[in-house]
Amino acid sequence: xxxxxxIALNEKVYAPYGTxxxxxxxxIFSVExxxxxxxxxxxxxxxxxxxxxxxxxxxFDRVGPPVLSRDGRHVAYRAHEGEKCFVVVDGRRGPSFxxxxxxxxxxxxxxxxxGASRGGRWSLVLGREERPIDRxxxxxxxxxxxxxxxxxxxxxxxxxxxxxxKPGHPFGLVGRPVFSPDGSLATYAAEDEGxxxxxxxxxxxxxxxxxxxPVFSPDGxxxxxxxRIGREIWWKVLAVR
Amino acid sequence: xxxxxxxxxxxxxxxxxxxxxxxxAGCAAADAPFEERRLATIAGDARVLVPVTFSQDGRRAxxxxxxxxxxxxxxxxxxxKPYGILC
Numbered sequence: 602x603x604x605x606x607x608i609a610l611n612e613k614v615y616a617p618y619g620t621x622x623x624x625x626x627x628x629i630f631s632v633e634x635x636x637x638x639x640x641x642x643x644x645x646x647x648x649x650x651x652x653x654x655x656x657x658x659x660x661f662d663r664v665g666p667p668v669l670s671r672d673g674r675h676v677a678y679r680a681h682e683g684e685k686c687f688v689v690v691d692g693r694r695g696p697s698f699x700x701x702x703x704x705x706x707x708x709x710x711x712x713x714x715x716g717a718s719r720g721g722r723w724s725l726v727l728g729r730e731e732r733p734i735d736r737x738x739x740x741x742x743x744x745x746x747x748x749x750x751x752x753x754x755x756x757x758x759x760x761x762x763x764x765x766x767k768p769g770h771p772f773g774l775v776g777r778p779v780f781s782p783d784g785s786l787a788t789y790a791a792e793d794e795g796x797x798x799x800x801x802x803x804x805x806x807x808x809x810x811x812x813x814x815p816v817f818s819p820d821g822x823x824x825x826x827x828x829r830i831g832r833e834i835w836w837k838v839l840a841v842r
Numbered sequence: 843x844x845x846x847x848x849x850x851x852x853x854x855x856x857x858x859x860x861x862x863x864x865x866x867a868g869c870a871a872a873d874a875p876f877e878e879r880r881l882a883t884i885a886g887d888a889r890v891l892v893p894v895t896f897s898q899d900g901r902r903a904x905x906x907x908x909x910x911x912x913x914x915x916x917x918x919x920x921x922x923k924p925y926g927i928l929c
Contacts, residue, residue, distance in 0.1 A: 813896045818876035825876060827896035827903060834882040836900035 617655035621645060624652075629667050632708075636673025640664055651678050651689075658692065668706045671745075675710025679703050688715055688726075695726075702752075705743040712747025725752060738763075742777070744784030751778055751787055762789060762800070770805055772798070776814045781821040786841065788815045788824050799826060801841055808837070817841075876900060882918070885909070 618624065618641055625640035638653045649664040650657050653676055665679030677690045679701055688695040688704050690713050698717040705714045714727045716738030724731040725738065727750050738752035739760070751764040759771040762778055764787045776790035786802040790811055798805045799815050801824050812834075813827035821841065828835045881903040884890055888907040895904045904917035915922035 812894045816898050820876075823876055825900040827881075827894055827900070829890075829894055832884040832886070833880055834884065834894050834903045834905070836877075836879050836881055836896060836903075838876065838878045838900070 618652050618657065622652070622657070625649075625666075627666075629669060631669045631673030632671045633673070636669060638667040638669055638673075638676055640666060651676065659689070661689075664689075665703045668704055670706055670710030671708040672710075675706060677704045677706045677713045679715070688713060700737075702738050702741055705741045705750075707743050707747030708745035709747075712743060714741050714743050714747075714750050716741055716752060725750065740777075742779065742787075744780035745782065746784055749780050749784035749787075751780070753778075760791075762787065769800060769803065779814070779816060781817045781841070782819065783821055786817075786821075788817060790814050790826065799824060799839060801839065804842065806839060810835075811837075815839075882916075 621644050622641040623644060625642060629638045630636065636654055638651060640649060641652045641657060642649050643660070646660075648660045648662060650660045651664055651667045652658070653667070661680040661682055663681040667676050667678040669676055675691055677688055680687055680689045680694070684699070685697040686699070686701050687697050688701065690704075691710075698719050700718040702716040706712070712728050714725065716734070717724055717726050717731075718737065723734050723737055725734050725741070728747070734752075736754040736756070738754055741750065741752045743750055749765055751762060753760050753762050753775060754768075756771060759773060760775045761771045762769045762775055764778075770791070772791035772793045774792040778787045778789035780787050788799065788801045791798045791800055791805065797808050797811045799808050799811070800806075801815075808826070808828070810828040810830040811826055812829050815824045815826040817824055824839045824841060826837055828837050876899065879900070881896075881901075884905075884907065888909050891906045891908055891913060896902070902917060904915060906913055907916050911926065912924035913926070914924045
């Protein structure tokens with residue numbers, strides 16, 4: 602729009618960060634959709650920062666995509682300055698590392714988890730605790746209460762999801778895992794050798810036409826996912842056993 | 843792993859998907875049963891451009907369809923403005 606980068610929400614267009622800052626997609630929404638966050642890059646300095654509802658945060662050499670708590674009041678992201686990287690939670694810097702994954706945040710924003718490497722050794726950082734792990738985690742996910750944590754690791758071109766320390770089946774691809782409401786199980790989509798699966802806990806179920814990542818029902822007794830079968834769009838449901 | 847994300851397909855999300863998710867965020871009904879259901883049938887002359895997005899309660903789906911030269915977002919009875927390009 603006149604060379605300016607804009608955001609269109611529900612047919613309404615606005616440009617909250619001005620012409621000096623370019624928005625890196627995707628936009629990140631809080632669960633209720635009330636708060637919008639994104640990565641910004643300065644057209645003048647090429648440095649980055651996080652914008653939340655039109656307000657820019659501190660500038661760094663680079664920043665990763667932000668994560669928001671359920672109500673959008675808490676934000677966490679990976680930031681880089683020189684050779685070091687660290688997590689930034691509500692504007693406060695965490696400890697420095699050489700490498701790190703993007704963080705995950707609990708529903709209330711009180712717990713942040715991420716994978717990080719210092720001196721060639723990887724750790725899973727959960728709050729203030731650093732748990733040694735033997736491989737680089739490609740992503741980290743948390744339960745709503747922040748007590749259960751999982752991560753993905755690559756092994757010989759395959760991906761394995763580790764839930765509360767227990768490794769799952771290896772797959773060619775995996776989607777975005779989520780924990781059940783009580784944090785006892787995780788579910789995620791996976792693909793391997795042309796077949797699609799939904800994994801619930803330690804059980805993998807072959808499915809067809811899956812288009813979305815699975816989610817737990819509010820009571821945790823079922824898992825639902827979106828599917829496209831021919832020209833029909835379906836919501837499919839699986840029982841949790 | 844500054845920017846690497848491994849072999850996980852959720853990182854390659856089309857730009858429009860977060861907006862579709864926002865649209866669907868206000869559609870959840872607290873007392874809605876969590877059950878299997880057919881949500882939509884894609885018109886015979888329409889082409890769906892990006893993966894279909896679903897509300898967390900499974901009651902709504904949203905997608906971008908192309909008909910002729912126009913692209914528009916569709917979710918239930920709601921049909922968005924036509925655009926030349928949606929990304």
